[in-house]
Amino acid sequence: MKRHGVLRELIQNRQLLVMFLPVATLLFLFCYLPLSGLIIPFKDFDFSKGIFGSDWMDPLFNNFDYLLSSDVAYRAIRNTVLLNALFIAVGLLFEVGFALVLNELRNKYFKRITQSLTFLPFFISWIVVGVFTYNLLNYDNGAINRFLEWLGFEAVDFYSNAGLWPAILVIALRWKMTGYGTIIYLAALTSIDHSYYEAASIDGASRWQQIRYISLPMLRPTIIILTLLAIGRIMNADFGMFYAMVGDASPLFPTTDVIDTLVYRSLRKSGDIGMASAAGFLQSVIAFVLVLASNHAARKIDRDSAIF
Amino acid sequence: MPLAKKFSWSQTALMIIVGLFSLACLFPFLMVISGSLSTEKDIVNYGYSLLPRNVTFDSYRILLLGSNRIVDAYVISIIVTTVGTALSIVVNGMGGYVMARRSFRYRNVLSVYVIITMLFSGGLVPWYIICVRYLDLKDSIWAMILPPLANAFNMFLIRNFMQSIPEDLYESAKIDGASEYRIFFRLIAPLSVPVLATVGLFVALGYWNDWFLGLMFIDKQELQPLQLLLRALISNVEFLKSSSNAAAMQRIAPAIPSESIKMALTVITIGPIVFLYPFVQRYFVKGLMVGAVKG
Numbered sequence: 001m002k003r004h005g006v007l008r009e010l011i012q013n014r015q016l017l018v019m020f021l022p023v024a025t026l027l028f029l030f031c032y033l034p035l036s037g038l039i040i041p042f043k044d045f046d047f048s049k050g051i052f053g054s055d056w057m058d059p060l061f062n063n064f065d066y067l068l069s070s071d072v073a074y075r076a077i078r079n080t081v082l083l084n085a086l087f088i089a090v091g092l093l094f095e096v097g098f099a100l101v102l103n104e105l106r107n108k109y110f111k112r113i114t115q116s117l118t119f120l121p122f123f124i125s126w127i128v129v130g131v132f133t134y135n136l137l138n139y140d141n142g143a144i145n146r147f148l149e150w151l152g153f154e155a156v157d158f159y160s161n162a163g164l165w166p167a168i169l170v171i172a173l174r175w176k177m178t179g180y181g182t183i184i185y186l187a188a189l190t191s192i193d194h195s196y197y198e199a200a201s202i203d204g205a206s207r208w209q210q211i212r213y214i215s216l217p218m219l220r221p222t223i224i225i226l227t228l229l230a231i232g233r234i235m236n237a238d239f240g241m242f243y244a245m246v247g248d249a250s251p252l253f254p255t256t257d258v259i260d261t262l263v264y265r266s267l268r269k270s271g272d273i274g275m276a277s278a279a280g281f282l283q284s285v286i287a288f289v290l291v292l293a294s295n296h297a298a299r300k301i302d303r304d305s306a307i308f
Numbered sequence: 309m310p311l312a313k314k315f316s317w318s319q320t321a322l323m324i325i326v327g328l329f330s331l332a333c334l335f336p337f338l339m340v341i342s343g344s345l346s347t348e349k350d351i352v353n354y355g356y357s358l359l360p361r362n363v364t365f366d367s368y369r370i371l372l373l374g375s376n377r378i379v380d381a382y383v384i385s386i387i388v389t390t391v392g393t394a395l396s397i398v399v400n401g402m403g404g405y406v407m408a409r410r411s412f413r414y415r416n417v418l419s420v421y422v423i424i425t426m427l428f429s430g431g432l433v434p435w436y437i438i439c440v441r442y443l444d445l446k447d448s449i450w451a452m453i454l455p456p457l458a459n460a461f462n463m464f465l466i467r468n469f470m471q472s473i474p475e476d477l478y479e480s481a482k483i484d485g486a487s488e489y490r491i492f493f494r495l496i497a498p499l500s501v502p503v504l505a506t507v508g509l510f511v512a513l514g515y516w517n518d519w520f521l522g523l524m525f526i527d528k529q530e531l532q533p534l535q536l537l538l539r540a541l542i543s544n545v546e547f548l549k550s551s552s553n554a555a556a557m558q559r560i561a562p563a564i565p566s567e568s569i570k571m572a573l574t575v576i577t578i579g580p581i582v583f584l585y586p587f588v589q590r591y592f593v594k595g596l597m598v599g600a601v602k603g
Contacts, residue, residue, distance in 0.1 A: 019492065022398075022402065027458050031425040031430075034437075037435070038434060047441060050441060051437065102326065104318075105319070107319075117330040117333050117334050123517075132339075136336070141351055141352060180596075187597045264432065267432065267436060284428075288429075291427060
C-alpha cells in the first residue's frame with residue numbers, strides 16, 4: 001500500500017522530477033562519481049584500465065606509506081594548517097576592525113566611496129593579483145625595490161626568499177578580501193538597535209566603551225560562526241591563490257607548498273597519481289570530519305547559521 | 309548641539325586610516341594602467357610608476373591587432389561566461405524551485421541529495437580522472453562550463469527565496485491548470501528576479517575569473533581563456549611571436565615591449581569587471597547580506 005503511495009506521488013509530480021533532472025545529473029557526474037575515486041590511492045592506478053579496472057595496490061597502503069615517509073608531504077600539511085590559521089586570525093582582526101572603523105565614520109560619502117574602493121579587489125582573479133604582486137616585488141623594476149633603492153637600501157629578491165612569503169600572502173589576501181569580509185560584519189553592526197547606544201551615552205559611556213560593551217558582544221555570534229566554518233576548511237588551501245602567487249617558484253616551496261599545490265603538481269606535472277590520490281584522500285577525510293564538527297558547533301551556537 | 313560640524317580628532321584619524329587603506333586597494337590598478345601606457349624604455353629605466361612618462365598605445369595595438377590569440381581568448385572567455393551563467397540560472401533555478409515546492413512530499417529527499425555534495429568531496433584526483441577519462445572533457449569548452457554548474461549553495465539561496473513566496477500563488481496557478489514548467493518560467497522565476505540576478509552575477513564573476521578549469525583541462529592553445537593566457541604571458545612573452553600575425557606585430561613594434569604588454573593584457577582582462585563594477589556593486593552587497601542571513 002505504502003509503495004503504491006510513493007509511486008503515485010512520483011508520477012503525480014513527474015514534471016518536478018523532470019525539472020530536477022539537470023541538477024541531479026550534474027551533481028551525480030561531478031560530485032557523486034568522483035566519490036568512487038576515493039579507492040584510487042588503494043589501487044595501482046593505470047589510466048587505460050580505469051578506476052575499477054586497475055589492480056589493487058600490494059601492499060594495500062603502499063601509497064600512504066610512501067606519502068607519509070616523504071618530507072614534502074609533511075611540509076605541505078604543516079604549511080596548509082599554519083598558513084590557514086594565520087589567514088583566519090589576521091582576517092578576523094582586519095575584517096572586524098575595519099567594520100568597526102567604518103561604522104564609526106560620520107561622513108556618508110567618504111564611507112560609501114571607501115567601501116567601494118576596498119570591495120573592488122574582490123572582483124579580480126588571483127592571476128591578476130599575481131601580476132600586481134609581481135609589479136611590486138620583482139627584482140629588476142618592481143616598485144618596492146625601486147623605492148628601497150631610492151632610499152639607499154639594497155634591492156630584495158623576494159622571489160627567492162621563502163621566509164618573507166607567509167607575510168606577503170597575508171598582505172595579498174587582506175588586500176583582496178578585507179572589503180568583502182567586512183560587509184557581513186557591517187551588516188550585523190547596522191542592524192543593532194540604536195537605542196542601546198543612546199542609553200549607553202546617556203549613562204556616560206564613551207564611544208570606546210560603547211564599542212567594547214555593545215558592538216563587540218553583538219558581533220560575537222557572527223564572529224564565532226564565521227570562524228568555526230573557516231576552521232572547518234583549515235585543511236583546504238586556496239589553490240588559486242597559491243598557484244597564481246607562487247606558481248612553480250620552487251625556492252619558495254618551503255613556506256608556501258600546501259596540500260592542494262602538492263596534489264596538483266603530483267597529478268599534472270610529475271604524473272604521480274599514487275602520491276596525489278593518497279594526499280587527496282587524507283585531505284578529504286580530515287576535511288569531512290572537520291566540516292561536520294565545526295558545523296555541529298556552529299549549530300549549537302546559532303541554529304540558523306549552520307550550513308545544514 | 310551641531311555635532312556633525314564639530315572637528316574631531318578621532319574622526320580625522322579614522323578617516324586617514326580608512327583613506328590610506330582604500331588608496332592601497334586602488335594603487336595596483338593605477339600602476340597597471342600606467343604601466344600599460346608606458347614605453348618599455350621608461351619601465352626599464354625608472355620602474356613602474358603611477359603616471360606614464362611618455363604615453364604610448366603600442367602594447368594595446370600589438371595585443372589587439374598583431375595577435376589573434378588575444379581576440380580568440382577573449383571570445384572563449386565571453387562564451388564561457390555567458391553560456392555558463394545562463395545555464396546556471398536555469399538549472400539551479402529549477403533545482404531550487406523543485407526543493408521549494410511544499411506540495412511535493414519528497415522535496416526533502418532531493419535536498420539531502422544536494423546537501424551531501426557540500427559535505428563529501430572526492431578531492432582533486434578522482435574528480436580529474438572522472439572528467440578526463442569517463443566524461444571526455446579534455447580540451448572541450450564544456451570542461452570550463454559544466455563542472456561547477458550545479459551548485460548546492462546557490463540552489464539553497466534560490467530555494468529559500470522561493471519558499472518565502474506565498475504558497476497560495478502556487479496553488480492558484482495549479483488550480484488554473486498551469487503545468488509546473490509554466491508556473492516556474494511564467495510566475496515564480498519573474499518573481500524571483502532579485503535572487504536569480506544576485507546568483508547570476510556571482511556566477512558570471514566566477515566564470516570570468518576562472519582559470520583553474522582551463523589549467524586542468526585545456527591544453528589546446530586556441531581554447532584557452534583570457535585569464536590563462538595572461539598567466540602564460542607573464543611567464544613568457546615570447547610565445548606571442550609564434551602566433552600567425554607575427555608580421556603585423558613586427559610592423560607595429562620591432563621588439564616586443566614585454567613589460568608593458570603584460571600590463572596591457574592585465575588591463576584588458578580586468579577591463580569589463582572594472583567597467584561594470586559601479587553598476588553591479590550594490591547587488592553583490594545585497595547578495596552577501598542575503599547569504600549572511602541564511603547561508
